[in-house]
Amino acid sequence: MLHAVTIRAAVPADGVPLAELDRRIWSPLHAVSPRPRPPYRPLFDATHPPRQHLIAELDGRIAGYIRVVPPTPLASNAHVRQIQGLAVDNWARGRGVARALLRSAMDASRRQGAVRITLRVLxxxxxxxxxxxxxxxxxxxxxxxxxxxxxxxxDDVLMGRSLAGLTP
Incomplete structure (x- = not known):
């Protein structure tokens, strides 16, 4: 039986499970850094705090996450958000997790006052x-x-879209 994807804000305790997820799904299809090697670190640190992440859960398990941040600290760029990470666990693929995370990130960005969202993809x-x-x-x-x-x-492909017209 299929269950709905639920999206929630990340909490500090998610750091280790998300780092483990990243190690499981590592692939040169989407990763530009080498395969992770021990010693492993949690996903969260001073530059990657929980508040920048949304978590997808499916069947009571963490299925994926998305990281969305202001692309720069400049006031002139404060109207933009940038996706700097989207990951879905292998067992949850094909179940709408990435799409739910993406839509939730766009909705959250719009509620924060952003009018545009960008990303980079290989x-x-x-x-x-x-x-x-x-x-x-x-x-x-x-x-x-x-x-x-x-x-x-x-090639690194830069993509973006307007957030106008999305309902919060």
């Missing part, structure tokens, strides 16, 4: 790019060969 991550496009994100720029991953140069 060009070879076709499933993620399709999800973002289906939610109204458009390609706004490409950084050719920005990352060297497993011997191949991969």
């Amino acid at each position: 060009s070879h991550n076709v499933p993620a790019r399709a999800l973002y496009a289906s939610e109204g994100f458009a390609v706004e720029g490409v950084l050719p060969g920005e990352f060297l991953l497993e011997g191949e140069y991969i």
Whole structure:
């Protein structure tokens, strides 16, 4: 039986389970840093606090998370939010978790006064790019060969969308 995805704010105790999730799903499809190695650290630290994260739960288990932040500390950029991480556990894929997280992040950003949201995605991550496009994100720029991953140069794709018209 399928259950609805629930979204909640992250709490400090989520740091270790989210770091474990990141290690389980690591892939060069979406990761630009090397595979995590011990000693492992919790996901949260001084620059990545819980308040920047939303958690998806499915069947009472953490299924994924999204991290959304102001892209800079500048007042002139305060109307924008940037997605700097979206992860879904392998067992929860194909159940609407990423879409629910993305929509919740857009709604929360709009409630915070943002009128625009952006993200960066690797060009070879076709499933993620399709999800973002289906939610109204458009390609706004490409950084050719920005990352060297497993011997191949991969473009970094900048995507964004307006938050106008979303209901809080």
